[in-house]
Amino acid sequence: MKSSLIETLEGQFSVPLSRMRKIRSFVTKEMDAGLAGRKSSIAMLPAYCDAASGQEQGGYLALDLGGTNFRVMLVELPGSGKPPRVVAEAKYRLTPGQITGSGAALFGVIAGYLRKFLKEHAITAEIALGYTFSFPVRLLGIDEGILMKWTKDFSATGVVGRKVVAIQRQALIRKNVRTVKIVALANDTVGTLQAQAVLDPDCGMGVILGTGFNIAVRVASRRIRKETGTYRGKSMIINMETGNFNKVLPRNSYDQRVDKDSGNVAHQFAEKMIAGKYLPQLVRLLVLDLIRKGQYFDGHVPTVFRDKESFQGWHMDVFEAGSREAVQKLSQELFGRDLAPSERRMMARVCRMVSRRSARIAASLIVGALTRLERRSKQRVVVAVDGSLFEKYPGYHRVLTMAIRELVGPSGKDISLKLTKDGSGIGAAVIAAVVRQGSQN
Ligand code: BGC
Numbered sequence: 001m002k003s004s005l006i007e008t009l010e011g012q013f014s015v016p017l018s019r020m021r022k023i024r025s026f027v028t029k030e031m032d033a034g035l036a037g038r039k040s041s042i043a044m045l046p047a048y049c050d051a052a053s054g055q056e057q058g059g060y061l062a063l064d065l066g067g068t069n070f071r072v073m074l075v076e077l078p079g080s081g082k083p084p085r086v087v088a089e090a091k092y093r094l095t096p097g098q099i100t101g102s103g104a105a106l107f108g109v110i111a112g113y114l115r116k117f118l119k120e121h122a123i124t125a126e127i128a129l130g131y132t133f134s135f136p137v138r139l140l141g142i143d144e145g146i147l148m149k150w151t152k153d154f155s156a157t158g159v160v161g162r163k164v165v166a167i168q169r170q171a172l173i174r175k176n177v178r179t180v181k182i183v184a185l186a187n188d189t190v191g192t193l194q195a196q197a198v199l200d201p202d203c204g205m206g207v208i209l210g211t212g213f214n215i216a217v218r219v220a221s222r223r224i225r226k227e228t229g230t231y232r233g234k235s236m237i238i239n240m241e242t243g244n245f246n247k248v249l250p251r252n253s254y255d256q257r258v259d260k261d262s263g264n265v266a267h268q269f270a271e272k273m274i275a276g277k278y279l280p281q282l283v284r285l286l287v288l289d290l291i292r293k294g295q296y297f298d299g300h301v302p303t304v305f306r307d308k309e310s311f312q313g314w315h316m317d318v319f320e321a322g323s324r325e326a327v328q329k330l331s332q333e334l335f336g337r338d339l340a341p342s343e344r345r346m347m348a349r350v351c352r353m354v355s356r357r358s359a360r361i362a363a364s365l366i367v368g369a370l371t372r373l374e375r376r377s378k379q380r381v382v383v384a385v386d387g388s389l390f391e392k393y394p395g396y397h398r399v400l401t402m403a404i405r406e407l408v409g410p411s412g413k414d415i416s417l418k419l420t421k422d423g424s425g426i427g428a429a430v431i432a433a434v435v436r437q438g439s440q441n
Contacts (some may be wrong), residue, residue, distance in 0.1 A: 006350075013354065014357070015250060015360040020364040020406070020407050021364075021407065023249065023368065025368070027042070030245060032372075035224050036225040036226060041246040042244065043138075044226075045138055045238065046226075046231070046238060047139065047190045047216065049184075049233075051201070051235075052197045054197070054198050056198065057078065059087070060075055060130060060429035060433055061130070062131075062191075064188070065110065065131075066212070067211045071425050074089075075426055077198070083198075083199060086425075088121045092113045099154045100154070100156065102157050103162075104171070108174060108175065110168065111168070128181050128432045129182050130191075131428060134208070135150055136148040136149055136151065137239075141229060142435055143183055143435070145185050146161060147161065147162065148161075151243065151268055152277055168182060183432050183435045188427075189214045189240075189424075190206060191426070192216070194434075195384065195423035196418055201377075203382040204217065205369060205373060207383060208386055209274070209386075209396075210276055210389055211276050212243060213242065215240045215369050219237075219373070221235055242365050245270040251269065270361065270365060275358075276388055279354050279358055279389075280316055282354045287347070287350055288305055296346055316351040316393070317394055318330045319348055320348050321395060327344060356399055359396055363400050363403030366383065366404060370415070383418065390417075391419055391421070
């Protein structure tokens with residue numbers, strides 16, 4: 001009886017090829033609607049820059065805000081296609097109170113940490129800064145944009161509908177930081193694409209598979225029918241905001257519950273099936289049902305499953321693919337005892353069904369996005385990917401690659417997924433250089 005219930009759930013979480021194909025074709029339709037400024041679940045937001053050439057040079061600051069950690073980096077770009085060098089870096093943790101409190105206070109905290117960074121690294125001369133702000137922002141140009149909505153449980157007040165850089169600049173002035181010039185505002189997917197494009201001109205796509213999920217893609221300007229101001233380049237990077245895609249997704253009752261419990265109900269449906277923030281929440285709900293309906297954990301709900309945040313992504317890693325010793329150690333920590341073999345198998349299966357589904361849906365969106373990619377070369381496509389799910393989750397890279405091949409057939413071998421570590425921060429520095437050097441105008 002137990003195994004049949006798990007099998008039913010596996011059925012609910014499977015994504016057959018036919019479904020992946022459907023998702024791919026709806027992604028293309030939604031992209032076209034978004035590019036034309038028509039109603040679409042994918043916003044297709046212009047990034048006001050094209051892929052970097054590799055010639056970008058100089059020292060720049062990068063500020064990277066997109067999750068509960070934010071980073072400040074000093075990046076040196078050597079030019080000539082050589083890898084950027086992170087000269088200095090600091091990571092700061094934002095508290096739940098800060099990300100849900102007042103916007104002015106949040107930007108003030110960021111300005112304060114930036115001031116600290118400048119002091120610690122004795123940066124006194126004027127310096128250009130690229131700002132990675134990983135939320136849906138409608139850019140007004142390369143250095144300003146309006147926050148459309150928060151995601152990933154951010155809800156700081158007084159920011160939605162307003163100019164992000166203006167708010168940050170005011171906060172910098174309040175903290176007496178006057179040497180830093182914010183010259184570019186970018187999404188993390190755009191930064192990731194740029195960080196890889198510097199090294200490889202065939203990179204035309206950036207993907208984040210981490211706490212959140214999203215894709216940026218290089219598109220021919222003639223396909224972009226909506227307002228792009230004074231931008232004159234032949235192609236432009238588009239921040240797709242694919243996390244909000246909501247067509248033909250195989251959502252089930254668990255997805256509905258995760259959505260209901262989230263800070264942004266009825267938004268970001270794809271993200272809630274794919275991203276690292278939500279996968280452990282799905283696992284938790286599945287396990288709770290299995291405990292209630294079966295005999296696992298003697299019918300008692302362990303503390304770690306009582307609230308929605310305690311069970312975490314790295315726990316899934318261990319239960320799905322960890323060594324016997326690692327599972328034993330974690331079980332002791334979480335449950336105060338080792339698991340029975342049937343419980344171990346159940347945990348592994350649940351984690352696998354949730355992580356596999358994530359990879360197969362992500363693959364369908366990536367392949368959909370490829371249909372509108374403006375390539376530099378006919379032979380190969382390089383997709384820059386950053387984020388803990390892709391980098392660290394055991395087997396995720398493999399399942400994603402296999403799903404992409406299943407969808408595109410033999411030409412799948414020309415698509416390579418490249419881990420682009422710290423891409424979001426480094427890419428912001430690259431965009432700052434593009435702006436300062438005026439290389440795309
Ligand atoms: C945001 C995107 C971002 C992604 C990855 C999503 O929640 O809407 O702008 O790129 O997370 O960080």
